[in-house]
Amino acid sequence: MVTDSHNHTKHFSVDAGQTIDELIAQAREGGFTRIGITEHYEVDYPDDGLDWTFDLNAYNEAFKGWKTKAGPDLELLMGIEFGYQTHVAEEIDRLATLIPFDEVLLSVHLFRGKDFYVDRECYQLPKKELHKEYIGTMAEMCEKCSNYDIAAHYDYINRYTDNLNNFVLYEDCPKEFDRFFEALISKGKALEINTKSIQKHKERGFSMTLPDPAVLNRYREMGGKMITLGSDSHFPGTFAVCFNEAVEYLKSLGFKESVYFKDHKPYTEPL
Ligand SMILES: [Zn+2]
Numbered sequence: 677m678v679t680d681s682h683n684h685t686k687h688f689s690v691d692a693g694q695t696i697d698e699l700i701a702q703a704r705e706g707g708f709t710r711i712g713i714t715e716h717y718e719v720d721y722p723d724d725g726l727d728w729t730f731d732l733n734a735y736n737e738a739f740k741g742w743k744t745k746a747g748p749d750l751e752l753l754m755g756i757e758f759g760y761q762t763h764v765a766e767e768i769d770r771l772a773t774l775i776p777f778d779e780v781l782l783s784v785h786l787f788r789g790k791d792f793y794v795d796r797e798c799y800q801l802p803k804k805e806l807h808k809e810y811i812g813t814m815a816e817m818c819e820k821c822s823n824y825d826i827a828a829h830y831d832y833i834n835r836y837t838d839n840l841n842n843f844v845l846y847e848d849c850p851k852e853f854d855r856f857f858e859a860l861i862s863k864g865k866a867l868e869i870n871t872k873s874i875q876k877h878k879e880r881g882f883s884m885t886l887p888d889p890a891v892l893n894r895y896r897e898m899g900g901k902m903i904t905l906g907s908d909s910h911f912p913g914t915f916a917v918c919f920n921e922a923v924e925y926l927k928s929l930g931f932k933e934s935v936y937f938k939d940h941k942p943y944t945e946p947l
């Protein structure tokens with residue numbers, strides 16, 4: 677069974693609406709034996725009236741209780757999802773060492789300091805220019821930071837676009853993708869396939885729904901082997917969404933295994 681390495685709960689992620697009990701119940705129902713919980717932590721996030729940070733020690737303590745709750749048949753991996761901005765790279769690297777995380781995800785949720793979920797201005801840019809800058813920031817994040825395991829949802833930039841043909845393609849910015857992959861591969865980090873992106877693309881009627889095969893083929897061609905799967909679930913009913921579809925797709929492209937991280941070490945599991 678492939679691990680779902682990316683999930684949120686309302687206990688520590690300000691935008692999530694599910695309890696740990698609800699998440700555990702969904703994992704059990706789906707027959708999962710291991711899941712990752714990766715609460716949102718944004719350093720210096722633009723003020724939206726919400727607190728995107730939390731007390732890491734309180735999380736560490738709460739997690740011990742969660743593990744007991746989950747029992748011996750369901751392993752919980754303690755993770756976090758840090759939001760990257762150029763000026764917070766050092767702080768993220770410092771925070772990542774403060775408690776014994778199993779997995780650390782890095783994400784880019786902002787474009788030029790603005791949240792594109794609410795601020796649509798970035799979508800006025802020509803598609804290639806937008807993607808070049810976004811994937812360039814993903815590359816910079818993976819180069820600048822050290823204490824992380826997974827680069828999350830490289831396609832987040834098109835999750836909320838109004839143009840349903842605006843899909844992130846390798847051909848949009850090959851140099852930036854190569855830089856991004858070079859950093860991941862040389863540092864032994866993993867690329868996430870975010871299945872919530874697939875679900876959103878389907879829901880909204882995008883012309884493409886699965887990640888561009890050219891992106892994944894290039895990653896593999898450059899020596900990239902480590903892929904994690906994450907549903908990025910925030911609410912009941914979305915755990916491991918589109919997992920079977922993503923697994924079949926990866927297999928069709930020649931990938932044979934995925935990884936999960938425990939104590940920052942990658943473990944492979946067959947697709
Ligand atoms: Zn995210």
Ligand SMILES: [Zn+2]
Nearest residue numbers: 682684757908
């Ligand atoms: Zn997330």
